[in-house]
Amino acid sequence: MDDDLLDLYRRASEWTVSKVAVAATKLDAATPCDDWDARTLMNHMLETQRYFVGAARGEDVAPPSPTPPEIVSDDPVADFEHARAATLSTFGESGVIERTGPSLGIAFSDQLLHGWDLAKSTGQDATMPEGLPEAAYEMIHGRFTEEQRKGVFKPEIAVPPTASAQDRLLAYTGRDPLTA
Numbered sequence: 001m002d003d004d005l006l007d008l009y010r011r012a013s014e015w016t017v018s019k020v021a022v023a024a025t026k027l028d029a030a031t032p033c034d035d036w037d038a039r040t041l042m043n044h045m046l047e048t049q050r051y052f053v054g055a056a057r058g059e060d061v062a063p064p065s066p067t068p069p070e071i072v073s074d075d076p077v078a079d080f081e082h083a084r085a086a087t088l089s090t091f092g093e094s095g096v097i098e099r100t101g102p103s104l105g106i107a108f109s110d111q112l113l114h115g116w117d118l119a120k121s122t123g124q125d126a127t128m129p130e131g132l133p134e135a136a137y138e139m140i141h142g143r144f145t146e147e148q149r150k151g152v153f154k155p156e157i158a159v160p161p162t163a164s165a166q167d168r169l170l171a172y173t174g175r176d177p178l179t180a
Contacts, residue, residue: 016115
């Protein structure tokens with residue numbers, strides 16, 4: 001399972017990094033994340049990755065803030081490649097995934113969902129790589145109470161039972177796959 005989680009994160013973060021290059025030219029673009037433009041979203045994504053890496057290393061790190069600090073440099077692609085490499089390296093160390101519980105699964109889901117946010121907000125293809133929406137949905141669906149969802153996700157949106165795995169994942173996290 002550990003290698004599977006690493007592979008899921010590797011694939012999701014690679015896809016997300018591919019969206020960063022275009023998003024870096026459209027930093028003022030509005031995103032599906034309330035009141036966040038692409039720059040703020042990317043700052044949040046980098047802060048979140050730093051949090052997961054620091055926590056996995058046993059460092060005293062604060063969880064991501066609702067108002068992320070300015071982390072994105074003049075080279076957002078390099079910023080994301082560096083954060084991706086640090087996450088893969090840290091969680092690839094022996095025993096880290098076992099010790100950190102669901103952290104890497106959450107980091108994977110976060111990368112995938114926010115990669116979609118970036119892609120949608122900057123006019124890119126937002127089709128998630130095959131197998132990733134199913135894995136993320138399985139990891140997070142039903143794991144949050146309504147109280148826990150507040151501040152993490154918007155209210156769930158109803159989709160038909162025939163909806164794709166990507167649409168079910170988006171709807172569960174409060175993203176409308178039909179109008180977004």
